[in-house]
Amino acid sequence: MNEIVNGLVAVVKRDCPTCELVQPILRELTDKGGPLSVYTQDDPAFPEGVPGVIDDRGLAFSYRQKIEIVPTLIRFEQGREVERVIGWNRGEWQAITGVKGLGDKLPENRPGCGAINIEPGMAEELAARFGDTGIVSRRVHVPAHVDPMEAMFDRGWTDGLPVTPPTEARVLRMLKGTRRRPDEVIAIVPPDRAACTVEKAAVNAVMAGCKPEYFPVVLAAIETACGPKFGMHGVLCTTSFATPMIVVSGPISRAIGMNSGRNVLGQANRANASIGRALQLIIRNVGGGRPGPGGIDRCTIGHQGKYTMCFAEDELGSPWESLAVERGFRPDQNVVHIFTGNGVQGLHDHRSRTPEGLVATYAQCLRVVHHPKITYSTALLLIAPEHTVHFREAGWSKQRLKAAILERLQIPVRELMPGYNDDDEGLRRITPEQRARLDDPTLTIPKFLPDGLNIVAAGGEAGMMAAVIAGLSLDIGMDWAEIKP
Amino acid sequence: MNEELQDLVLVDPTSELHREFRDRLQRPQSLEGLTVGIMDIRKDPGEIFLDRLDELFTERGVKVKRYAKPHFSWEAPTELKQTIAAECDIVVEGLAD
Numbered sequence: 276m277n278e279i280v281n282g283l284v285a286v287v288k289r290d291c292p293t294c295e296l297v298q299p300i301l302r303e304l305t306d307k308g309g310p311l312s313v314y315t316q317d318d319p320a321f322p323e324g325v326p327g328v329i330d331d332r333g334l335a336f337s338y339r340q341k342i343e344i345v346p347t348l349i350r351f352e353q354g355r356e357v358e359r360v361i362g363w364n365r366g367e368w369q370a371i372t373g374v375k376g377l378g379d380k381l382p383e384n385r386p387g388c389g390a391i392n393i394e395p396g397m398a399e400e401l402a403a404r405f406g407d408t409g410i411v412s413r414r415v416h417v418p419a420h421v422d423p424m425e426a427m428f429d430r431g432w433t434d435g436l437p438v439t440p441p442t443e444a445r446v447l448r449m450l451k452g453t454r455r456r457p458d459e460v461i462a463i464v465p466p467d468r469a470a471c472t473v474e475k476a477a478v479n480a481v482m483a484g485c486k487p488e489y490f491p492v493v494l495a496a497i498e499t500a501c502g503p504k505f506g507m508h509g510v511l512c513t514t515s516f517a518t519p520m521i522v523v524s525g526p527i528s529r530a531i532g533m534n535s536g537r538n539v540l541g542q543a544n545r546a547n548a549s550i551g552r553a554l555q556l557i558i559r560n561v562g563g564g565r566p567g568p569g570g571i572d573r574c575t576i577g578h579q580g581k582y583t584m585c586f587a588e589d590e591l592g593s594p595w596e597s598l599a600v601e602r603g604f605r606p607d608q609n610v611v612h613i614f615t616g617n618g619v620q621g622l623h624d625h626r627s628r629t630p631e632g633l634v635a636t637y638a639q640c641l642r643v644v645h646h647p648k649i650t651y652s653t654a655l656l657l658i659a660p661e662h663t664v665h666f667r668e669a670g671w672s673k674q675r676l677k678a679a680i681l682e683r684l685q686i687p688v689r690e691l692m693p694g695y696n697d698d699d700e701g702l703r704r705i706t707p708e709q710r711a712r713l714d715d716p717t718l719t720i721p722k723f724l725p726d727g728l729n730i731v732a733a734g735g736e737a738g739m740m741a742a743v744i745a746g747l748s749l750d751i752g753m754d755w756a757e758i759k760p
Numbered sequence: 761m762n763e764e765l766q767d768l769v770l771v772d773p774t775s776e777l778h779r780e781f782r783d784r785l786q787r788p789q790s791l792e793g794l795t796v797g798i799m800d801i802r803k804d805p806g807e808i809f810l811d812r813l814d815e816l817f818t819e820r821g822v823k824v825k826r827y828a829k830p831h832f833s834w835e836a837p838t839e840l841k842q843t844i845a846a847e848c849d850i851v852v853e854g855l856a857d
Binding site for chain 2: 403410412413414415416417418419420423426427432440441442443446464467469470471475478479482506508509513556560561562563703748750751
């Protein structure tokens with residue numbers, strides 16, 4: 276591109292009635308022989324009758340001159356812009372060109388049209404094209420003849436399913452989903468203890484299929500899962516089933532369209548699916564946590580939630596306060612909770628119509644978490660509307676429900692001994708005092724401590740069901756934090 | 761616009777760390793005069809195995825020092841690692857289950 280030293284520059288596109296309107300004006304200015312350069316954004320044959328139109332379909336000139344409206348007319352003096360007018364205004368055009376009587380037969384004023392270089396999504400494409408992204412991560416060039424989807428599999432970047440190619444433009448768009456700086460380190464990710472910046476999180480969120488509006492939830496999930504309380508390293512390398520499970524409370528879950536209703540733990544909701552997946556990809560790609568040969572994920576069996584495990588509480592349909600409110604947040608605060616999820620145990624009770632009956636059902640099903648003889652467990656009990664309605668009608672609080680379940684899950688030590696019920700699982704050692712009282716049914720050990728059992732309302736309007744999601748342990752595997760914009 | 765086939769430019773999602781391979785320390789030819797650290801990661805019932813190792817070392821006149829992590833799921837605190845490095849010549853770290 277030649278540097279413009281002195282004279283006028285017009286930027287136009289054919290797909291703009293005001294640019295069509297000023298065609299004769301541009302011809303007239305050219306005929307007068309003044310220095311005028313015309314850049315066209317969409318059609319090098321436009322404006323007709325003007326020689327030497329400069330093809331700016333690549334938008335380099337428009338991008339650098341920050342053109343927002345066409346037509347734009349700029350006056351340069353000694354290489355510097357001194358004046359600019361947008362759209363058509365007879366007085367302004369006459370002033371900037373110094374041509375009296377210019378466009379006397381045209382209407383006095385017509386607004387212009389949006390320039391192509393500022394169309395939605397274009398800003399990021401052009402920033403990438405002209406190298407102004409600010410992205411500091413390494414770039415990987417995939418040759419045109421190589422399928423990028425295969426190239427990403429080959430580099431080990433995926434969880435086994437295809438990922439969205441993280442182009443610079445997509446990463447820039449993701450970064451616009453937060454006010455946080457791209458270079459902010461949000462977590463040290465196990466097992467490699469690698470620093471995860473907002474930028475690296477954005478790359479993986481793109482790959483997971485997130486929209487930018489989900490990104491604050493992704494960032495909070497990463498910070499919390501990799502924070503000091505959750506124990507992500509242990510969750511990753513355990514032989515057990517655990518994976519980080521994200522539960523979102525607060526208005527953001529509704530604003531971004533998360534699912535808390537029908538099929539809440541199932542497929543098809545983009546926000547639920549991609550937020551959980553983004554966290555998994557961060558642990559894989561940034562932290563280096565992988566299953567398979569040489570990987571530190573030593574899970575014996577695992578479950579499909581290791582692709583993604585994320586859902587929202589049904590705060591509007593719940594008879595109870597949310598998890599976030601239980602933990603001291605206000606209902607208008609957005610909160611991410613991270614649990615360990617060992618997979619879903621579906622629970623049916625189509626007959627009980629009282630809190631007492633449902634408590635008995637829940638307690639029996641919760642008793643078998645991990646193994647009937649394993650105590651001090653953790654679990655999330657997710658209850659669907661056709662069960663919660665009975666607690667609402669009977670005026671039961673969440674605390675009352677939880678206390679009633681825990682009371683039923685004080686397990687007599689006798690039933691926890693190896694050999695009881697014919698299997699050899701059970702307590703590895705007991706004290707002499709416990710041994711002396713083995714026949715005493717009041718000598719018990721809790722299946723759950725109060726903090727180990729959490730209850731949320733979610734699920735579809737039809738179906739007398741609940742779900743138990745076992746967790747890893749109380750020592751690791753639970754934390755929460757407010758979601759920052 | 762340029763209509764030729766172009767490379768697709770992707771942004772690297774990884775930490776961009778490089779693996780570093782380090783040789784293991786030389787194994788001692790003899791335990792004579794050395795102090796052996798035994799670190800229990802606190803996973804049940806690892807201490808049964810570690811207690812027996814302690815006995816076997818002690819029977820042979822090897823000086824043993826015992827350490828434990830706060831919890832098996834958590835990384836050993838830096839202070840603990842530094843203490844072991846300062847006080848021991850070799851260390852045995854026991855897994856369990």
